[in-house]
Amino acid sequence: DTEVTQTPKHLVMGMTNKKSLKCEQHMGHRAMYWYKQKAKKPPELMFVYSYEKLSINESVPSRFSPECPNSSLLNLHLHALQPEDSALYLCASRLDVGGGEQYFGPGTRLTVT
Amino acid sequence: GQQLNQSPQSMFIQEGEDVSMNCTSSSIFNTWLWYKQDPGEGPVLLIALYKAGELTSNGRLTAQFGITRKDSFLNISASIPSDVGIYFCAGNNNAGNMLTFGGGTRLMVKP
Numbered sequence: 001d002t003e004v005t006q007t008p009k010h011l012v013m014g015m016t017n018k019k020s021l022k023c024e025q026h027m028g029h030r031a032m033y034w035y036k037q038k039a040k041k042p043p044e045l046m047f048v049y050s051y052e053k054l055s056i057n058e059s060v061p062s063r064f065s066p067e068c069p070n071s072s073l074l075n076l077h078l079h080a081l082q083p084e085d086s087a088l089y090l091c092a093s094r095l096d097v098g099g100g101e102q103y104f105g106p107g108t109r110l111t112v113t
Numbered sequence: 114g115q116q117l118n119q120s121p122q123s124m125f126i127q128e129g130e131d132v133s134m135n136c137t138s139s140s141i142f143n144t145w146l147w148y149k150q151d152p153g154e155g156p157v158l159l160i161a162l163y164k165a166g167e168l169t170s171n172g173r174l175t176a177q178f179g180i181t182r183k184d185s186f187l188n189i190s191a192s193i194p195s196d197v198g199i200y201f202c203a204g205n206n207n208a209g210n211m212l213t214f215g216g217g218t219r220l221m222v223k224p
Contacts, residue, residue: 002158031210042116042201042214043156056210090155097210099144102203104155 002027004105006091012111015081021108023074023091031097032074034066035090037107043090049074050097081112119202119215126192127223134200134218135186142204145178145185146212150199159200160187192222 004025013019023032030051035043047066048056054066063085065077074091091105117136126132136145144163148156160171162178162185169176175188185204189196202215 004155006155040199040217040219042217045211048210050210088153088155092155099205101146101158101161102212103158104148107153107155109153 002101002103004091004093004103006089006105006108008108009106010109010111012113013078013081014113015083017081018077018079020078021076021089021091021110023076023105024072025093025103025105026072027093027095027103028071029093029095029103030071031094032068033092033094033102034074034076035092035104037088037090043104047076048097055097078110081110083112086110086112117202117204117213117215119218121218122216123219123221125221125223128192128194130192132189132192132196132220133186134202135184136202136204136215137184138204138213139183140204140206140213141182142206142213143182144205145176146203146205147174147176147185147187148201148203150201150217152198156201189220192220194222194224196220197222 032049034046037043046060049068052068067075088107090107094102119136147159150156160176167178173190199217203212
């Protein structure tokens with residue numbers, strides 16, 4: 001089983017809303033990732049969690065707030081987003097940060113109005 | 114950020130034709146991964162390569178890890194309409210934490 005699940009599939013939110021994206025994996029992976037992807041572009045790394053601790057923040061604006069409640073779950077809390085934040089948000093996981101295969105979830109299509 | 118050089122950017126081929134795409138880098142990578150992404154979906158891992166010179170197949174897909182560790186190619190034989198999508202290469206270096214992606218190859222297959 002190499003499944004990473006994400007909810008919701010689609011999300012429309014206003015610039016004053018607060019919402020959260022959720023990601024889950026049950027593969028025992030200890031590295032989890034958030035990516036942002038614009039149309040026809042490769043995924044751009046936002047955050048890396050290693051053993052439930054934030055290890056990399058790629059200079060992401062504070063209106064994006066990640067959280068790793070346990071080794072299987074990863075959240076991305078959204079607040080006061082801008083229309084340019086509209087994108088496909090992808091979660092991924094890997095056995096360990098040291099390398100190996102990285103598996104992506106299906107993504108959340110976010111539209112900020 | 115850094116991006117691998119992936120070519121071609123797009124291909125429009127006839128069903129049944131073979132396809133080849135490649136990625137090059139100025140840096141050495143320890144792992145090469147190839148993904149396929151359908152519209153509105155997440156990338157799906159097709160093939161992972163771990164050793165320089167390694168040639169790996171997965172059905173109609175064949176990928177190779179270049180001897181210099183700075184390049185990789187993906188071949189698709191006898192293409193079918195469901196091969197349509199965007200293919201991304203990704204490399205992982207010694208630091209390990211992050212993948213570096215190619216710009217993607219958009220494949221279109223005419224029935």
